[in-house]
Amino acid sequence: MTAAPHYDLQHIQHTYGSRDVLRIPALRVEPGEILGIVGPSGAGKSTLLRLLALLEQPTQGTATLHLDNQAVTAESATMGQRRQVVMVFQRPALLRRSVRANIAYGLRVRGERDHREPINAVLKQVALDHLATADAHTLSGGEAQRVALARALVLQPRVLLLDEPTANLDPYNVRLIESLVQQHHAGGSSTVILVTHNIFQAQRLATRVALLLDGELVEAAPASDFFQSPTDSRTAAFISGDLVY
Numbered sequence: 001m002t003a004a005p006h007y008d009l010q011h012i013q014h015t016y017g018s019r020d021v022l023r024i025p026a027l028r029v030e031p032g033e034i035l036g037i038v039g040p041s042g043a044g045k046s047t048l049l050r051l052l053a054l055l056e057q058p059t060q061g062t063a064t065l066h067l068d069n070q071a072v073t074a075e076s077a078t079m080g081q082r083r084q085v086v087m088v089f090q091r092p093a094l095l096r097r098s099v100r101a102n103i104a105y106g107l108r109v110r111g112e113r114d115h116r117e118p119i120n121a122v123l124k125q126v127a128l129d130h131l132a133t134a135d136a137h138t139l140s141g142g143e144a145q146r147v148a149l150a151r152a153l154v155l156q157p158r159v160l161l162l163d164e165p166t167a168n169l170d171p172y173n174v175r176l177i178e179s180l181v182q183q184h185h186a187g188g189s190s191t192v193i194l195v196t197h198n199i200f201q202a203q204r205l206a207t208r209v210a211l212l213l214d215g216e217l218v219e220a221a222p223a224s225d226f227f228q229s230p231t232d233s234r235t236a237a238f239i240s241g242d243l244v245y
């Protein structure tokens with residue numbers, strides 16, 4: 001028998017007002033994979049990520065997270081279960097306080113104590129130990145994104161959801177953040193879901209890739225199949241950059 005999937009989405013339809021923004025008949029996310037979600041702007045990537053983060057309940061259908069043999073939904077999740085799922089938003093809001101205080105904040109709202117050591121470790125990991133006392137609002141875009149990632153990583157989430165974590169960043173920060181994601185994943189019992197409009201990033205990081213177009217899940221396949229032998233012509237067009245959007 002195979003292990004229960006981390007996520008099981010069935011008959012998802014999500015609407016905002018009269019706008020139908022997401023239609024996904026079925027999607028499973030297996031434990032321990034790095035799923036890359038790609039697609040043009042407006043395709044519904046962030047919406048899907050919010051459903052997976054259990055921040056919203058789908059208008060129709062079910063989005064279930066299987067955590068330690070328990071089936072969890074946005075409605076049923078306990079505080080303890082919510083803590084295992086952490087999302088880094090595309091434009092993370094940092095407090096007008098020190099870098100260290102920003103990272104401590106996430107631990108504090110989750111009721112964790114004695115956090116000096118894990119914060120020092122994560123500061124080092126994201127190469128921000130020299131900026132621990134700096135006001136987070138004085139940081140560059142790349143540094144700020146690393147603070148947001150550190151704030152997530154220090155919680156050691158079982159599911160890490162990343163929305164365009166390197167959009168508009170320079171190559172140094174892109175490489176650093178990608179290697180942090182890989183290190184986190186290599187650390188063991190975590191599932192990572194990464195939204196990116198950069199297919200090369202998906203190719204570098206993801207074990208499986210899903211393409212969203214206009215709210216529709218066009219194809220979800222192991223990364224090598226997705227890039228080398230896509231089954232849908234729209235996937236092929238998206239990969240080769242021929243898709244006009």
Ligand SMILES: Nc1ncnc2c1ncn2[C@@H]1O[C@H](COP(=O)(O)OP(=O)(O)O)[C@@H](O)[C@H]1O
Nearest residue numbers: 016019021039040041042043044045046047048
């Ligand atoms: N809270 C909301 N209210 C109304 N429309 C929304 C909301 N969030 C997203 N949308 C719409 O849903 C569609 C998908 O958006 P989004 O998931 O942000 O796409 P992506 O992340 O792929 O760019 C877009 O047309 C967007 O305008």
Ligand SMILES: [Mg+2]
Nearest residue numbers: 045046047090
């Ligand atoms: Mg988005």
